Amino acid sequence: MKKRFTSVVSTLILASLSFNVVQAHAKSDNFSAEQLSHVIEIKKQALESDLAWDLVESLTTEVGPRMPGTPGDEAGVAWAVAKFKTMGFDKVWTEPATFPKWIRYSESASVVSPAPQALHITALGNSISTPKEGLEAQVIEFENLAELENAADNAAKGKIVFINYHMDRDRDGNGYGPAVKARSRGAVVAAQKGAVGYVMRSVSTATHRFAHTGGSHYKEGVTKIVSSAISNADADQLHRLVALGKPVTININVQAKSMGEGTSYNVIGEFTGSEFPKEHVLIGGHLDSWDLGTGALDDGAGIAITMAAAKFATLKGQPKRSIRVVLFAAEEFGLWGAKAYAKANEKTLSNIVAAAESDFGADKIWAFESNVHASSLPLVKEIAAMLKPLNVEYIANNAARNGPDLIPLRPFKVPAFALSQDGTDYFDYHHTADDTLDKVDPIKLRHNVASYAIFAYMAANAKTRIIGK
Incomplete structure (x- = not known):
């Protein structure tokens, strides 16, 4: 009401x-x-x-x-x-705008071992797909993007990088800038360190179990790997599993596609x-x-x-x-x-x-x-x-x-x-x-x-x- x-x-x-x-x-x-x-x-x-x-x-x-x-x-x-x-x-009119078109088809993820369970995940915009059966690999955790950037070459070879950066809450949203860096560039840096996949803690202050999407980018000359985010609750759970000291293996299944140039329109009204x-x-x-x-x-x-x-x-x-x-x-x-x-x-x-x-x-x-x-x-x-x-x-x-x-x-x-x-x-x-x-x-x-x-x-x-x- x-x-x-x-x-x-x-x-x-x-x-x-x-x-x-x-x-x-x-x-x-x-x-x-x-x-x-x-x-x-x-x-x-x-x-x-x-x-x-x-x-x-x-x-x-x-x-x-x-x-x-x-x-x-x-x-x-x-x-x-x-x-x-x-x-x-x-006056009412439209003006065209072109953009790189990307479509999300499906997404899912789960912990395979040591404690099988579902993860709430979303593909980040522009992500490539995994194989149809998904991508399964061991997780390596980093606290933030800077820690990943400073890691040794091939530190994540054959693994799925997990960045677990906690976004700060404030009324002017000042925590967004530092957190969103990992969303934009995380998959590129992870691939440069030898990773086969990338997942991050959502750029979000939520406690509810919703994953946060948003744009991500690739870099020419760097291998493209799947780019995704899990809900904050699932990030906490994944962190606890890694902290047990046993290898943690997850499966990520993202089906998405880049479809060339799309066209939409700015819509303008004027008095x-x-x-x-x-x-x-x-x-x-x-x-x-x-x-x-x-x-x-x-x-x-x-x-x-x-x-x-x-x-x-x-x-x-x-x-x-x-x-x-x-x-x-x-x-x-x-x-x-x-x-x-x-x-x-x-x-x-x-x-x-x-x-x-x-x-x-x-x-x-x-x-x-x-x-x-x-x-x-x-x-x-x-x-x-x-x-x-x-x-x-x-x-x-x-x-x-x-x-x-x-x-x-x-x-x-x-x-x-x-x-x-x-x-x-x-x-x-x-x-x-x-x-x-x-x-x-x-x-x-x-x-x-x-x-x-x-x-x-x-x-x-x-x-x-x-x-x-």
Whole structure:
């Protein structure tokens, strides 16, 4: 059942926002009193609406998983085009993006000796297949990728390398970077040490028995070996078996295939600006997902948040500058949609006045960061002041982490922003079969929409445009 804000909480929030309008108008060089009152109404409407919930519910139910190159991905593109049009966006279009297509067929694993038992495993993206009967070999354990890299040549000859690195939990997700190195490069380093297979502890903070997938890579000139991950519970069990001092043999059976070049589409919806239509605020997320769950948190919530936010940001009429929502393709396979977008729109990227991506689940936003020219800081701080009543704190003007799909835009000095969600439990579900709609809290989703709506409205309607650095 969908949750509702209590009248007391709503009253307190709106009272705080009203006070903030008076304070902001007293020193605002960028917004009129009427515009600041519009901020209050936009937030009120967003905090009371389930538009984003309805979108993510529709996507995950009517489409489901959206792995690039699958029928689900194709259905997701059609869904997005239809939703943009239904929501009244002025312009809706698609742009192609090609990517290396990879398909997962089946996967299983088990301990053969000394204590036969099943292991919960998943192939990592781009992995080759094992023989049909699977790959059976003795396990050699390493604590982390660095230990494997520093091991003697042929240290893993004829064995299956097992990296048992524990990812740290934090609300800003800072443990992901160190952990994901083993997912990306582990199979290559293992093969260089003579291994015949590779398995790692999931890049996850979960205690549930779900394996975490994600992209992995091979290196030209290095033998390709199967690349896989087991759930954290199974990693603990495998570690205990190795610690007994007896040889541990496992069987990994992965059937997957690389299928050449695939094509998907970035889906773009825009509300056109009245005074400066070429200048635009860019928000969005990625439309694709992995195939294990339904991609509710990664990144169904993100596209729902930004689609809904754009709608609410235009609640009081046509914005001065355009508000564009980009739903990027094939992010999970390596930012292919983002790279295609940057290439296709290179000549007009200078028209972006603010850019932010929602791709970190659906928990409440707690921080606001910018990466803009010093001359734009007064305007940024006015936006921050309007976000503060929602307990969103302005952190700093530095290299804002504005989402993976916006990385290809960085060389063009696009004004970048991060509306940082609390990711304390995000990696319990990320890239697993447990990434499903029940993990999305409708109330927290509203908070995200309100935050993005105020950001988009103010960036689009300010007297002066924001400049990057």
